[in-house]
Amino acid sequence: MDIAEDIYTNIEEVSFKGWDDLTAGYATLHMGPQDGTRLKSGNENSQPSRLATLSLGLLCVLLLATVISLSVHYHKKHNQLSRLQISYNNLTEQEQKYQNTVSEQENKISEMQILFNNLTDENHKLQNKISKKECCFQDWRSFLSGCYYLSLVGKTWSESREDCKDRGADLVIINSREEQVFLNQLGNNLHYWIGLTDSEKEGTWRWVDGTTPPTPQFWRQGEPNNAHEDENCVVFNSFTNSLGNIWSWNDQPCSLKTNWVCEYTLTSS
Structure with missing residues (x-):
């Protein structure tokens, strides 16, 4: 190889090495702090990410179980309330019937009281007649x-x-x-x-x-x-x-x- 070719080859190597260095320097200059952190800690944060994902999954399962439990509890309470409502309606109906019966009995008692008062008046009149001997006693x-x-x-x-x-x-x-x-x-x-x-x-x-x-x-x-x-x-x-x-x-x-x-x-x- 002659001296000219050797010089050319050296120049070309220097040129490519310089370009790589320039590219690397440019990348370093334009890289932010977080990019550097990710590059350094990418492997270190992979384990906590998996733990966070597992915890989130477990939380979802717990939430689902809670929702199901609350739903079952709600249906039980709803059924209990329905039965209580039916019982209340029956009691209300029975109370109404009782009130109607009481009213009927009170009306009968009132009628009987009026009849009793009339009979009492008649008896008093009869007793007055008897005491005055205006008529004969019964069986006389x-x-x-x-x-x-x-x-x-x-x-x-x-x-x-x-x-x-x-x-x-x-x-x-x-x-x-x-x-x-x-x-x-x-x-x-x-x-x-x-x-x-x-x-x-x-x-x-x-x-x-x-x-x-x-x-x-x-x-x-x-x-x-x-x-x-x-x-x-x-x-x-x-x-x-x-x-x-x-x-x-x-x-x-x-x-x-x-x-x-x-x-x-x-x-x-």
Whole structure:
């Protein structure tokens, strides 16, 4: 190789080396600080990036699980609320029915109260009439101005009179033939106490109101006879004689237990 070729070759090597150096210098001059950091730490940051990605994945899984759990919890609560709403609606319906029933019962009670008040008023009026003896008691029979009660059991003369007094009356006093006939119609083949006695004085007959002598008198034939020496009270013997035999009284021991007739007199209203 001659001297000229050798010089040319050296120049060419120097030229290319210089160009490479210039290119490298230019790149170095225009490279920022972060570019340098990435070049130095690229391999060093690859491990934290993977950890960050894994953590982000785990966080997503946790969030998904939380969302699913909340969704299940919400549906349970929603079902519970639905059942509670149904129960509430049923209770409301039952309460309405109960209120309707209570209203109906209150209306019935009000009607019954009105009826009771009316009956009470009627009873008071009736009691006033009875206390004034303007009408006969229940189960009593009326004749002219009197009311009469025939007992269904037997007691002594004194017990019978006490019963009559408890009823606001006394043993019957017979003042007329018509009354004698009426008493005979109370029943057939009966005998009952009347308000006539000679207990205070033998042979002196008095009605329970103290009047004497009794007028008129309807003694049976041969009566009074004091057959047992203690026949001081009088019984009435009913008769069925079509001939109109009204003589039916006879004296008996006052301890005899038989039926009796009570009487009270009506007053004008």
